[in-house]
Amino acid sequence: MTVLCLVELDAGGTVAAASLRGLSLARAHASATTGDPADSAPPPTIPSGPSGPSGQLAAAVFGAVDQLPLGTLGGAGVSDVCAVPPQYLDGYAPRAWARVLAELTARHNATAVVAAATDRGSEVMAWLGAITGKPVAANCLSAQRSGDGMYQLVRQRWAGLLLEDAILESSPALLTAATDADLGEPAAPPPMAEPAVHLHRPGLTEADLAVRATETADEGGGVSLATARVVVGGGRGVGGPDGFAPLEELAGLLGGVVGVSRVVTSQGWRPHTMQVGQTGTKITPELYLACGISGAIQHMAGCGSAKHIVAVNTDPAAPIMSRADYAVIGDLAEIIPALVAALKERG
Amino acid sequence: MCVKRVPQVGGRIVITPDGQDVETRMSGFAISPHEECAVEEAVRLTQRLGGTATVLTLGPPAAAEQLRDALAIGAGHGILLETDGREWGPIATAAAITDAVRRKAAAGDSLGYDLLLFGNEAADTGDYQVGVRVAESLGWPCATGIKHLEVDGATVRARREYRGTGETFEFGLPAVISVKEGINLPRYPSLPGRLRAKRAVLEQHQPQWSADGLRKTGLRVPAERRQQATVLGSGPDAVPALVQLLDELGVLR
Numbered sequence: 001m002t003v004l005c006l007v008e009l010d011a012g013g014t015v016a017a018a019s020l021r022g023l024s025l026a027r028a029h030a031s032a033t034t035g036d037p038a039d040s041a042p043p044p045t046i047p048s049g050p051s052g053p054s055g056q057l058a059a060a061v062f063g064a065v066d067q068l069p070l071g072t073l074g075g076a077g078v079s080d081v082c083a084v085p086p087q088y089l090d091g092y093a094p095r096a097w098a099r100v101l102a103e104l105t106a107r108h109n110a111t112a113v114v115a116a117a118t119d120r121g122s123e124v125m126a127w128l129g130a131i132t133g134k135p136v137a138a139n140c141l142s143a144q145r146s147g148d149g150m151y152q153l154v155r156q157r158w159a160g161l162l163l164e165d166a167i168l169e170s171s172p173a174l175l176t177a178a179t180d181a182d183l184g185e186p187a188a189p190p191p192m193a194e195p196a197v198h199l200h201r202p203g204l205t206e207a208d209l210a211v212r213a214t215e216t217a218d219e220g221g222g223v224s225l226a227t228a229r230v231v232v233g234g235g236r237g238v239g240g241p242d243g244f245a246p247l248e249e250l251a252g253l254l255g256g257v258v259g260v261s262r263v264v265t266s267q268g269w270r271p272h273t274m275q276v277g278q279t280g281t282k283i284t285p286e287l288y289l290a291c292g293i294s295g296a297i298q299h300m301a302g303c304g305s306a307k308h309i310v311a312v313n314t315d316p317a318a319p320i321m322s323r324a325d326y327a328v329i330g331d332l333a334e335i336i337p338a339l340v341a342a343l344k345e346r347g
Numbered sequence: 348m349c350v351k352r353v354p355q356v357g358g359r360i361v362i363t364p365d366g367q368d369v370e371t372r373m374s375g376f377a378i379s380p381h382e383e384c385a386v387e388e389a390v391r392l393t394q395r396l397g398g399t400a401t402v403l404t405l406g407p408p409a410a411a412e413q414l415r416d417a418l419a420i421g422a423g424h425g426i427l428l429e430t431d432g433r434e435w436g437p438i439a440t441a442a443a444i445t446d447a448v449r450r451k452a453a454a455g456d457s458l459g460y461d462l463l464l465f466g467n468e469a470a471d472t473g474d475y476q477v478g479v480r481v482a483e484s485l486g487w488p489c490a491t492g493i494k495h496l497e498v499d500g501a502t503v504r505a506r507r508e509y510r511g512t513g514e515t516f517e518f519g520l521p522a523v524i525s526v527k528e529g530i531n532l533p534r535y536p537s538l539p540g541r542l543r544a545k546r547a548v549l550e551q552h553q554p555q556w557s558a559d560g561l562r563k564t565g566l567r568v569p570a571e572r573r574q575q576a577t578v579l580g581s582g583p584d585a586v587p588a589l590v591q592l593l594d595e596l597g598v599l600r
Contacts, residue, residue, distance in 0.1 A: 010510070011510070011512075092514070094479075094489075094491075117475075119491070119492045119507070119509060120509065122468075122475040122476075122491075123475070123479065123491050123492070125476075126475055126476035126478075126479035126480065126491070127479055127483070129437075129438075129476055129479075129480065130441075130476070130479050130480045130482070130483035130484075131483060133438070134560065135436065135437070135438060135559050135560040135561040136437070136474070136476055137561050138468075138472075138473055138474050138475055138476070139473055153561075156473065157471060157472060157473060157566065158356070158360060158369075158470065158471055158473070159470075159473060160569070161356075161360050161568075161569075162360055162362070162369070162566050162567070162568060162569070163566070163567050163568075163569050164563055164565070164566055165563070165564045165565045165566075165567070166561055166562060166563050166564060167561075167562045167564060168560065168561050168562075169560050169561075169562070170560040170561070176475075207486070210488045210518060211488045211489065211490060211516055211518055212516070213509075213514040213515065213516060214514070214515045214516075214517070215512055215513065215514060215515075216506070216512070216513035216514070216515055224511055226510075229598065230598050253600070254593070254598055254599070254600065255600055256598075265529070266532065268532060271529075272494075272528060272529030273508075273529065275528075275529070278380075278470065279380045279381060279470075279527070279528040279529075280528070280529075286596060286597070286598055287593070287596055287598045297356055297359060297360060298356070298380075308596055309576075310589070310592065311576060316578070319359070320576075321575065321576045322575055322576070323576075324576040325576060325577065326576055326577050326578075326579055326592060327576035327577070327578050327579065328578070328579050328580060328581070328582075328585040328589055329578060329580075329581045329582075329585075330581050330582035330583070330585070331582070334582060334583050335582065335583055335585070335586065335589075338583035338586045339586050339589055339590070342586050342587070342590050343590065343599070346590065346599075
């Protein structure tokens with residue numbers, strides 16, 4: 001029995017962090033499936049032949065064969081890498097990627113297909129669900145297959161503010177793995193020799209390629225909100241578009257960036273690209289310094305994965321106080337400039 | 348554009364005693380945030396290019412309120428796909444919307460829709476797939492996560508960001524686009540708009556529910572990992588303690 005996982009690569013060719021989580025969910029499922037008596041009764045019909053895959057965890061990767069991160073994939077428990085090199089399919093085309101997953105699912109007789117719930121992973125799985133007519137369970141934290149072929153799932157709702165227990169009755173199971181949840185440290189995979197590489201040449205139609213991405217120039221530049229080690233947050237308490245200078249200066253001193261709440265962007269004080277929250281960016285810094293932010297759940301959905309939260313707020317009863325580790329009570333317009341001065345003095 | 352009625356949640360989410368739904372007796376309802384932007388985008392497009400913006404929702408009779416919210420900011424027509432309050436999965440929802448689109452195209456007196464706008468994902472379920480499923484069954488192209496949209500004649504140019512890089516999609520109409528908050532800043536309804544919306548006649552249909560293969564057994568609130576913040580002090584006097592804390596956390600350079 002095989003689980004297939006879509007693995008996304010970063011610009012440098014390394015495995016994207018979200019995809020490692022996807023692999024971890026897939027691996028947990030693949031190993032749980034192995035010992036399942038219901039599975040071992042009829043011999044699985046895995047295609048044979050010199051290049052026929054035989055393992056339990058197969059990764060679908062779009063990229064040049066000589067640059068595949070085989071070490072990382074092997075370390076994550078991948079036994080088979082199914083590579084689609086640029087000469088077969090260049091760039092991102094969501095329906096074509098889904099077609100590849102459908103072909104690999106059939107070829108590997110996969111019981112489940114997993115992708116990280118990134119924008120691309122979610123989009124490709126939606127297409128896979130659409131072209132196969134099967135349900136997709138989004139934002140899963142865990143998936144257990146029972147003897148009767150049903151899946152017991154836990155998945156996020158409300159961007160992780162709620163958990164849903166659900167039963168998925170579908171084969172193969174199509175799942176996306178939550179990208180921001182605190183899944184805990186995944187169990188170390190069994191030592192795996194370097195995975196076998198299979199080249200896959202997809203049979204694509206014109207409709208599969210009707211939608212293709214053209215990459216345009218970098219928009220951000222500098223430290224990005226999603227990956228910053230320190231984020232200084234500004235909310236309604238900043239008071240207006242002109243109140244952000246001390247926050248920007250503090251973020252600069254700490255090597256971080258400024259993020260804002262939804263109120264700030266809906267008032268037009270700062271652009272939406274700076275928003276932290278359910279409908280903005282989800283952040284995972286070492287420190288989130290939330291200034292003048294009440295802590296509405298829409299906001300907490302975006303910053304709840306910060307390792308440490310320090311709140312600066314005039315209201316000791318604000319909801320953020322029950323989510324922050326530390327707090328300073330008072331006006332950020334006095335406190336932040338004083339903090340900036342103290343840090344500068346410290347040198 | 349297709350919108351979904353979801354509970355308005357502020358400070359915290361409470362679950363009903365049977366563990367099946369979000370408690371809504373004390374909260375209002377709203378259109379999901381990404382979809383508010385879809386409505387605004389549709390209104391802007393029709394104001395610039397002509398034509399009519401139709402707002403559609405699938406939900407209980409009370410979801411007419413969300414249709415009227417969209418009509419108040421400039422949508423011209425509202426369609427309610429009425430349910431009996433059961434939760435609809437993405438497959439059944441997409442099928443009902445596809446039927447509504449085909450019904451419009453089949454109506455002899457008018458042409459079909461040129462563009463279907465969705466929010467990227469609903470605030471509550473976050474399934475991220477209804478727009479794609481509708482596109483697949485209509486055979487239309489689709490782009491999701493869109494934050495910038497241009498319609499030029501019969502061509503759509505849609506842009507989004509992906510990990511710091513811009514991605515542009517270009518294809519012909521008719522098409523499906525799922526938008527994200529940030530594509531625009533939705534306007535507030537005017538008083539005449541509200542009055543017009545209140546009087547508007549909604550088109551209503553009762554589509555057939557079907558099981559999706561994914562069945563919710565219950566909802567729960569995850570255990571919070573934090574309790575109460577340790578207060579370092581008040582006002583600028585707390586700055587030395589704050590500096591010491593930042594030092595201990597290892598974030599000072």
